[in-house]
Amino acid sequence: VGAMKEIGFSVDKPFWNFLLVVFEKKRQKILPYILSYYSEMEIESEMKIPANLTVPYEPTEEEIVLLKQYVQHYTKREPVFEIRIDEALLAGAIVEFEGKMIDFSLQGRIQKMARGAFQKER
Secondary structure, eight states, X not given: OHHHHXXXXXXXXXXXXXXXXXXXXXXXXXXXXHHHHHHHHHHHHTTOEEEEEEESSOXXXXXXXXXXXXXXXXXXXXXXXXXXXXXXXOSSOEEEETTEEXXXXXXXXXXXXXXXXXXXXX
């Protein structure tokens, strides 16, 4: 507690009790999963939808708006993107929401073409 106060981090009593239980039960390794779950629940409580957006570079505001419109068209809720950068995609994007994955990436298209070419040869 003292170390947390020294760095300017304060917690309320319920959160402190939660942390005590987590550490007493030796469950500190799952704290990142708990945080992720809590973040998703917070987004959903605002009637929005958590979504993953994987792109080869930092997207422009215009690209984000277009992708949000795409997801909103199918879900009727505004997406909140967690953006990941993966330069291997080359171009395009991969959007994941509600258990669906839509691959608009150049890498995905190349892989799809390659699978199609190999299937035709058989």
